[in-house]
């Protein structure tokens with residue numbers, strides 16, 4: 001599968017998010033609605049995206065007890081989303097409860113099941129975090145792959161990780177296990193708060209299924225041009 005782009009819509013109001021989507025027009029067809037946009041204008045924004053034929057990744061990173069996360073995941077199906085995520089740290093019982101309940105519900109109501117994805121280690125974190133939290137893994141890579149194994153056993157379709165970890169994830173869990181990779185930074189963009197960063201061209205060579213990219217596009221004075229440059233890098 002070729003590497004695809006998901007643009008992160010992190011905005012304080014609907015009009016800013018909608019303007020960006022309109023500006024990118026047909027260059028991008030997959031958008032991520034995260035915490036800021038969901039809280040400020042979630043329903044309206046998702047409806048706008050879906051009615052314009054766009055795909056939606058609902059990035060609320062659920063992390064709670066199994067019953068709460070499974071119920072929230074089921075509730076989110078009303079938005080007709082294409083991808084949904086939880087934190088793998090929430091545990092294997094939480095993840096398997098989500099996957100079985102979502103699968104049963106979608107089968108029963110003949111709905112297309114959204115991709116179920118679990119966040120391994122946020123791309124804003126590095127080895128310092130593992131040491132600070134006394135996590136007994138040799139490296140971020142080992143930690144991420146271990147969480148990815150638990151995620152796959154729990155019936156999920158893939159993980160959020162850094163593109164740096166994609167080869168190891170694919171080698172261990174197979175090519176069909178999806179990798180959704182934020183922390184993407186073209187050479188010309190600021191790193192901001194991201195730690196485990198990779199350029200779009202490297203991400204494509206590493207075999208990422210989806211790159212998630214926000215500020216290099218959304219904070220640019222010419223978002224359309226920035227998106228085009230990134231797409232060119234992906235297709236080089």
Ligand SMILES: O=c1ccn([C@@H]2O[C@H](COP(=O)(O)O)[C@@H](O)[C@H]2O)c(=O)[nH]1
Nearest residue numbers: 008034121122123182183212213214215
């Ligand atoms: O590990 C993670 C998980 C999620 N994100 C989200 O992706 C975007 C990245 O935005 P940039 O502006 O390109 O940094 C953002 O919405 C995060 O919440 C992540 O960065 N890392």
